[in-house]
Structures are given as C-alpha cells and as structure tokens.
Amino acid sequence: MENDIKKIEIITDYAFLNRLVKLIDDTGVSGYTILKDVAGKGLRGSKDGHGIAGGFKNCYIMVCCDEIEARKVVEAVRGVISRYGGICIVSDAHWVIHN
16 A cells, blocks of 8 residues: 655755754654765765865755645745755655555
C-alpha cells in the first residue's frame, strides 16, 4: 500500500542548517533527513566541501509530509533560501507503507 505525499528537498550553505532545522521543527512536521557535506555546482559556483570552517560546504534536507505540511515548510524556509541562497524543490511522491 502507498500514501501520496510531498517530498521537499532543500540544499543550502551548511552555515544555515541549524536555522533551517529550527524553522522546519516549528512547522510541526514529524521528521526529516539531513545529509551534510553535499558537493555540487550551481549559480554561485562549485561547492566541494573543502575550506576553512565549513565555508564551502552545503547540506541537504529532505522532508516527506502531506500537502498542508509541505506548504508550511516551504513558507517557513523561503526567507532563508531567498536571502542566503540555495534551492527548495517540492515533488509528488509515494510513501510505501511497510506494516
């Protein structure tokens, strides 16, 4: 059996991880997954995870939730992403129930 959900993927500078996690927690979603030291290339150039004090590190946050919660999360993180950079992608997904 599957449930339709929204998957939110956020990639931004590692320096803003704690701020984003607090905003996400405040929406009341039940959980998320965080990957630290994510490498890639975007509009601001390459981020390879090297540098002093994490200055060139990105992080990845994934949240799976219902549509109402997804709207809350997106609105909560929009300001940080808009001001400091990063991406936020929302897609349709299916939660596979494993009971």
